[in-house]
Amino acid sequence: MTCDFSLEHYRALLDAAAAGGYRFAGFDTPPAPGVVILRHDVDLSLDAAVALAEVEAEAGAWSTWFLMTRSVFYNLGSSAGERAIARLRELGGRIAHHAVWPDVDLDDRFEPVVAWHNPDPEYMTAPIDGATNVMVSPWFDPEHYRSDSNQHWRHGCPHEQLARGEFEWLQLLTHPEIWAFDGATMRESMESFLDADRAARLEHLRADRIDLGWS
Ligand SMILES: [Zn+2]
Numbered sequence: 001m002t003c004d005f006s007l008e009h010y011r012a013l014l015d016a017a018a019a020g021g022y023r024f025a026g027f028d029t030p031p032a033p034g035v036v037i038l039r040h041d042v043d044l045s046l047d048a049a050v051a052l053a054e055v056e057a058e059a060g061a062w063s064t065w066f067l068m069t070r071s072v073f074y075n076l077g078s079s080a081g082e083r084a085i086a087r088l089r090e091l092g093g094r095i096a097h098h099a100v101w102p103d104v105d106l107d108d109r110f111e112p113v114v115a116w117h118n119p120d121p122e123y124m125t126a127p128i129d130g131a132t133n134v135m136v137s138p139w140f141d142p143e144h145y146r147s148d149s150n151q152h153w154r155h156g157c158p159h160e161q162l163a164r165g166e167f168e169w170l171q172l173l174t175h176p177e178i179w180a181f182d183g184a185t186m187r188e189s190m191e192s193f194l195d196a197d198r199a200a201r202l203e204h205l206r207a208d209r210i211d212l213g214w215s
């Protein structure tokens with residue numbers, strides 16, 4: 001099996017977790033033996049999040065989606081943003097907050113669970129008033145954590161270890177954009193994202209009654 005960053009291999013990861021006997025869990029109870037906590041930090045694209053959520057629903061999996069209120073790339077308050085939240089919930093997902101330090105904008109769209117975006121070590125593991133910080137014990141432990149940052153698994157793709165049931169439990173962080181957009185490298189995946197973003201923005205211009213000089 002090729003460990004690429006595609007929706008097919010994301011599905012393989014989920015199937016590996018099922019083969020390893022894991023069940024899925026969220027951040028509302030401390031991690032128990034045998035659980036995989038799927039966490040997604042949505043940095044760039046709600047469409048990519050929904051694409052991954054569709055794969056999860058097909059696989060009988062579910063996850064917690066950490067969405068930004070202060071993204072420069074998407075607007076959670078737009079009609080597209082509201083549709084994305086509704087679809088993620090419909091597919092069985094939970095909605096939590098991907099916050100930009102120091103602002104925590106927890107409102108009724110979110111569970112009281114926070115993952116900082118690109119955190120500095122100074123505050124990464126600091127407690128957050130009224131919310132669970134996902135990088136704090138018991139949710140976080142280096143031995144029970146894997147992340148796909150920039151298409152790089154620091155300890156290798158976890159699919160084989162999942163299939164063999166080698167983790168007591170695991171918090172698995174993935175970034176949907178890395179998987180949903182085609183590309184053999186991070187640069188190529190980001191070029192695919194930019195192409196899709198341009199096409200979406202042209203549609204927004206049209207919907208906004210901007211005269212594009214086309215008929
Ligand atoms: Zn793999």
Ligand SMILES: [Zn+2]
Binds near residue numbers: 118
């Ligand atoms: Zn982030």
